[in-house]
Amino acid sequence: MVDMRFARSRIGVGGRVLGGALTLAALVTTSAVFADGGDALERHARTSIGQVNQTTRGIALVRTATDRFGDGDTIVRFAQTHHGLPVIGRGAVARISKAGVTLRADAKVESDLPVTTLPTIMADAAARTAERWSRGSASAADAHLVVWPLRGGGSRLAYAVLPKVPAGIPSAPRVIVDAETGDVLEARDLIRFARAFTYPANPTSTPTPDLLPIALTPGAKLTSDFIDSNNCIDNKTVRPVNMYGFNAKVHVCDMLQTATANSTDDFVYPPVDDGSPAARSDTFSEVSMYYHASRAYDFFRKLSGVADAQVVEDKPLRLVANLQIPSGLQSGNFAQAADPDRALEPFSNAFFSPASGGLGEIFAQIYGVTGGGLWFGQGPNRDYSYDGDVVYHEFTHAVVDKTLKLEAWHIDARGVIDAPGAMNEGLADYFSSALAKDPNVGEYASKDLAAGLDAIRKLDNQDKCPANVSGEVHADSTLFSGALWEARMSLAEDDRMKFDAALYKSMRENAGSGDLGYDDLGKLFLGTLATDLPAGKTALETALTNRGVLPSCERIFEYTDHPISPIDKSLGGFAAPGAQTVGLSGLAPGLIQVHAKITGKPAKVTLQFDAFEGQGSASPFGNATPFTPVVLAKFGQAITWSVKGGKASHDADATAPVDSTIGGASFDIPDGATDVWLQVANKGESDGAYARLTVAFVPQPASAPATTEPATTSTTSTTTTTDDGGCGCVTVGGSSRSSRNSFGLAALLGVMATIAGLARRRRAS
Structure with a gap:
């Protein structure tokens, strides 16, 4: 007999939230249910999911993973398909205890599916379209039919095109092309860049090398069943490459194994990280990288409680040390980039390139597209593979790719937010620091960025929403990682590893969608902690609430009499992603809102700001409309956004384009209005940015001359204001300053321009 106990709750279905659905609080069965092995477990999980969400009936769900934990819990995950095609980001999950109790079941499925799976656009045409949006070449074999859910419900038959990029070029493009219209639904580079992170075994904190045991024992070369170093x-190899539709040749390095075990099966090589030519190919880098990656692998296995668990998508996971890039690539000099006699240039970063284009296990099962890896640069002053935190951080990105599959942007009631990407960075920071037992990240490799930089990011902080939100994923990660670290450190030492394990288990409980806000993932963590570590739930809930993450990250800045800019001056401005970046058609919502009190009886309210052109990854070769800021205004309450069928809508009272004569937009104030909320949205497909938001009120003509005066308010601002400080921007409709990021070929081909923006030193608490 099966004893079912239900509770009322709200379950997300097809991108929508349905009130009054039934959630399975506990599905109790006997161990006999599992007597015939995995098939019975799968049936049990399907039954649990079906009881929770009846819309899954008739939906094709394919089991993609069964994760077992040392405490006896089992998580069974499913991915949705439609006539054999993967429905990207949709699926279901069930967590079942050792006793056979269903502790949690969830599903996010799409019911509004394409009528036909026969494309109008052929695969080769989709591949040609994708080439114009990437640094890689693509053929029909690289275009894979999928069902692509739209934000707000509905879906399209589409091609997921994964252009090929030569090894040594830091790029992992994925372009989604509508299989009926040929439109580009999304274009992203899936590279996960990061900064250096410290831990006791790097040249800064532990300057004396030691012979240490390797967690995953290799053979004669640094290769095991799970990782490959x-x-x-540089063997002067030249390979063809297609960048944004243009064929070229580039000089790249070759992937070789140089480390060999000695007579005692040890890998012993001297460190060489002095900026010399020898440092660009030293074998110590390969050994260091393998050691740290194997330690990270062992760490996550211990969190799962399964000694031989595969914790990342790839088996083995490829690791590459001493990455350098073609000379001239940054400046767009193709002749120089193709010259094998020119030395490769330093690469001051590290990144994770996901398997299967970041589309999940079902995509890999159907198409066999694999090949994720961790890449570590040889910078001019530091080798990134020497720093254990860098390796741990990038390894965690691979773990997130297998579990949460976090996307880049999320849309909530207040607009767009980079929470998925920021939490990806935050989790990578958090687990790196948990392994290292140190909240400061990047002591060693940070010196590659600036000699006086003692760390790249610090988890021991008090960062909050909205003050520390800017739209840059690394900068926006610290309010989330800081909350996790704060909660962890408030626990007894014996409970901290349990806290880490509960978070990791939560990540594996995700139903399939990576479109999560800060609050969504926070609540997922709290649900697992409630059963596994109640003290951890209390600590994390307190930290997330105090930092403005719960109940939601509202992102409303109170205006006083100072211009509003990101708290970190180096960021320049708030991000304004284009419709192409966030996967929408039409208007892309803004990131933040500005609230101002209306005193007296002014006639108009004006929002002025500086705008930055040419931000983001959209190609400017005529393939995307430029950043086009528009201003929204609402009186009486905050602007609310919603998404349906891939289009965003809002309830603002008025929308206005930018008036070049004032460098912003002006709105009539209705009688009796006491408050106004203003937001900058983006009507273009390409990304942009904005800063120095200033609110001004224009008096009634009858009471005073038409002058502009600042607004006043009794509310204390939660932002840090900055002056222009030579940030380099184009004032909307005003005089031109130096552009923050030009539209030149260098900006397209130079990944270093992007990398430079990622090195953000976070404040100490």
Whole structure:
């Protein structure tokens, strides 16, 4: 007999939230249910999911993973398909205890599916379209039919095109092309860049090398069943590459294994990280990278309680040390980039390139597209593979890719937010620091960025929403990672590893969608902690609430009499992603809102700001409309956004384009209005940014001359204001300053321009 106990709650279905659905609080069965093994477990999980969400009936769900934990819990995950095609980001999950109790079941499925799976656009045409949006070449074999859910419900038959990029080029493009219209639904580079992170075994904190045991024992070379280590060696190889539809040749390094075990099966090589030519191919880098990656693998296995667990998508996971890039690539000099006699240039970063284009296990099962890896640069002053935190951080990105599959942007009631990407960075920071037992990240490799930089990010902080939100994922990660670290450190030492394990288990409980806000993932964590570590739930809930993450990250800045800019001056401005970046058609919502009190009886309210052109990854070769800021205004309450069928809508009272004569937009104030909320949205497909938001009120003509005066308010601002400080921007409709990021070919081909923006030193608490 099966004893079912239900509770009322709200379950997300097809991108929508349905009130009054039944959630399975506990489905109790006997161990006999599992007597015939995995098939019975799968049936049990399907039954649990069906009881929770009856819309899954008739939906094709394919089991993609069964994760077992040391405490006896089992998580069974499913991905949705439609006539054999993967429905990206949709699926279901059930967590079942050792006793057979269903502790949690959830599903996010799409019911509004394409009528036909026969494309109008052929695969080769989709591949040609994708080439214009990427640094890689693509053929029909790289275009894979999928069902692509739209934000707000509905879906399209589409091609997921994964252009090929030569090894040594830091790019992992994915372009989604509508299989009926040929439109580009999304274009993203899936590279996960990061900064250096410290831990006791790096040249700064532990300057004396030691012979240490390797967690995953290799053979004669640094290869095991789960990780494979390589060195980026310059053998003067030249390979063809297609960048944004243009064919070229580039000089790249070759992936070789240079480390060999000695007579005692040890890998012993001297460190060489002095900026010399020898440092660009030293074998110590390969050994260091393998050691730290194997330690990270062992760490997550211990969190799962399964000694031989595969914790990342790839088996083995490829690791590459000493990455350097073609000379001239940054400046767009193709002749120089193709010259094998020119030395490769330093690469001051590290990144994770996901398997299967970041589309999940079902995509890999159907198409066999794999090939994720961790890449570590050889910078001019520091080798990134020497720093254990860098390796741990990038490894965690691979773990997130297998579990949460976080996307880049999320849309909530207040607009767009980079929470998925920021939480990806925050989790990578958090687990790196948990492994290292140190909240400061990047002591060693940070010196590659600036000699006086003692760390790249610090988890021991008090960062909050909205003050620390800017739209840059690394900068926006610290309010989330800081909350996790704060909660962890408030626990007894014996409970901290349990806290880490509960978070990791939560990540594996995700039903399939990576479109999550800060609050969504926070609540997922709290649900697991409630059963596994109640003290941890209390600590994390308190930290998330105090930092403005719960109940939601509202992102409303109170205006006083100072211009509003990101709290970190180096960021320049708030991000304004284009419709192409966030996967919408039409208007892309803004990131933040500005609230101002209306005193007296002014006639108009004006929002002025500086705008930055040419931000983001959209190609400017005529393939995307430029950043086009528009201003929204609402009186009486905050602007609310909603999404349906891939289009965003809002309830603002008025929308206005930018008036070049005032560098902003002006709105009539209705009688009796006491408050106004203003937001900058983006009507273009390309990304942009804005800063120095200033609110001014224009008096009634009858009471005073038409002058502009600042607004006043009794509310204390939660932002840090900055002056222009030579940030380099284009004032909307005003005089031109130096552009923050030009539209030149260098900006397209130079990944270093992007990298430079990622090195953000976070404030100490």
